[in-house]
Amino acid sequence: MLATARTFTLDGISARPVRVEVDVHRGLPGFAIVGLPDAAVREARERVRAALVNCGFEFPLQRIVVNLAPASLRKAGPGMDLAIAAALLSASGQLDWELLPRVALVGELALDGSTRAVNGALAIAEGARQDGAEAIVLPAENGPEAALADGIDVIPLEGLGRLAALAAGEWEPRRPTALPLELSAVAAAADLADLRGQPHLRYALEVAAAGGHSLLMVGPPGAGKSLAASRLPSLLPPLAGAEALEVARIASACGRLDAALVGGRPFRAPHHTISAAGLIGGGSQARPGEATLAHRGVLFLDELCEFRRDALEALRVPLESGEVSIVRVGARQTLPCRFMLIAAANPCPCGRGEADPDCTCAPHDVQRYQGRLSGALADRIDILAAVRQPSAEQIGGGPGEPSADVRERVVVARERQERRLGSGRCNAEMTPAEARACALGPAAAALLAELYARQRLSGRAHDRTLRLAQTIADLEGAATIGEEQMAQALQLRRRDRG
């Protein structure tokens, strides 16, 4: 007898439909899976056999062939166990469910027949809806996550044993409630109030958040660079519905969707030994990298000078285009990665900085070290903030302004930018033509022109300063860029090495 069931395999961050065809016929008892399965799919044989037996079903002692269509698509992961088991039950006459061809089934089976969570439940539920499935059956653990996708009935299943009851209509599962995506759900752990003193660093963070500008912090170890960076996501405007879903989909595909993440902007801080593939995604079965995981959030590169050059180079195009394209044999994937880049570096190899009398670095070592800060990636950094250890009374002083207050100002500034540039865009993304079209007050224009004429600014730095000044003006609600705002932008700008 032949039976089919629908399931999905995860490809990057999107789900691809797979049809499971099971044929049970007479012959030597055997169990074969064909259709480009990977090792985890092939091992489904043992899991399905044990699960069926342990749930009281009979494992047919006949020749069983499982075909996963389309045959050209590589199938990965253990998520197809449930569909294979259901189709096998149906083919062997133990399950009579007329809905089976119209339902998607996803889930890993334990040997006792209970279901285990899979990665990418949200993407799969959305894929099932697009594929025209009426309902999706998946492990109970994945229920709240899959319920984020609307337009499809989500049926959480604790174990294989319940399947027969479900088919017979004897058991009505409780529909799961979707995970909350509102920002209010985020624990208030990472708040800017933790940053004491350091008024300029706070200001640099605020401008960076308001205009989407990338920021480089330079300072000795322990001066608060990592702390400041980790507070940045809390300054950014809350994710709009579609954006939040996008972020949740990526997190879900990587198995990272949990209550702590949902609703907040992601913050990723990869270690500096990361490879290019780890950073932008890759591998033989292309997997999303840190850049994609930081989508709509913050990618923090601590110890920027220690990162491998090829890894940083790989980040260049994604930074500009907001997406990563990974090409592998027979497959091509485009993953989104619009993130804010925040970097931190020590001023010299020993970390103290040349101005510190305790610095033991030879001058040429310092030059070589700082030389790593130049180059293509540094070119895309707008703001430089020199960070120093706050004084004892600052650390002992009261907490700083909380994130929520700063965020209010940032949200207003972002709204102004969207009105001017179009929805979803921010000042950091302004083209040179747009930057030069900024409304400049006469005094501000004179200030910028004077610096430019003295050859202290390159053409690129000129535009970068304009973008920063525009963000500062947006923060202050000014219609034109004033002299004060231009002066602030000139101070904040990252300097070219002279």
Added chain:
Amino acid sequence: MANAPAACTDCLRRSWLLALLGPYVEKIATGSPGARSPELLRLSNEDLLAAAAPKVAGQLLGRVEALGEGQLAAELEAASCWACCQHSSVYPAPLRDALDAPWALIGRGDHGLLANLEAGGTVTVVGSRRATSYGREVARELGRELASAGIVVVSGLAFGVDACAHRGALEAGATIAVLGCGPDTAYPAAHRSLWRQVSERGLVVSELPPGAPPWRWTFPARNRIMAALAGMTVVVEAAARSGSLITADLAADLGRDLGAVPGPVTSRASAGPNNLLAGGACVVRDAQDVLDAMLGVGARRLDRSGPGLEAGLRDALAAVEAGATTCDGVAAALGLPGGEAGAALARLELLGYLTCSPMGIYSRTMLVVPVSSAIG
């Protein structure tokens, strides 16, 4: 044109001969490069050949003598260089004091600078290639202030102090780079853009013909030109056994003034100038010290007063003077929001009171706040 640079063929041939002899002299000079090459360069063509390359002397002499006037001019023209020899009116007067002065100078840039050169109006700034931020800062400030006082700043286009002195001088006035290779070659190559700026807005000279590569011995050899050109040689930073000290010795031998910038006694990079100071060199704290030493105390005063400052900017400046090096430090010291402190620092930088490193560290320049505004 009366003052057009000109060179007689014999003197020019000497330059080309030196270029041909590069590897041979190198062999002799490698033992103690500092001492030997200026001595060798005192020799006449024939003696030099006999000492350096006895086996191929005839051959090399033949090659050099085969160079005609037209061919030499064409080669100079092709490299957009010019030449002046010791018999020309353009040849700088101070150089005539040196026994081992080059027969001819090949230059690129403004030859008027060379013709009007006086020892009293020229200062050579030398120092370590591996200078610290202190040395680089002082060299730049010296270069800028001396140039703005109308002094021609001479240096060697090398890494570190030399480059900073040139850059500083270019901001305010004239500078001359003396090279240890042909004047059409940027050496070190990393300083190509600096070399271009100096040759466009100042002057690049060498005793070697266009296209000549540098040898180890050519650097002490060009040091003797640097020492002779200027009325005073200032050593900014140098290790105890540094090439810059060769320049200082040569300058002292010529009876020129010698200055040194004091540095921390614990700093290896300042050991050279500190030793010179112990030996009686002039203390150089700033350009005014140089002017006083060279022209007599009070002969020329540097006007260092900057533009007037309003109260807020004065406070920010005072905070930097009191030791705040970052914008954060200034904001914290004054209790200002970060943005306002940043704007004040940007203005002060623009007015010339502060400089900012690529790492965002601010330091004070020599500019003095005018008294009138300090009261008002």
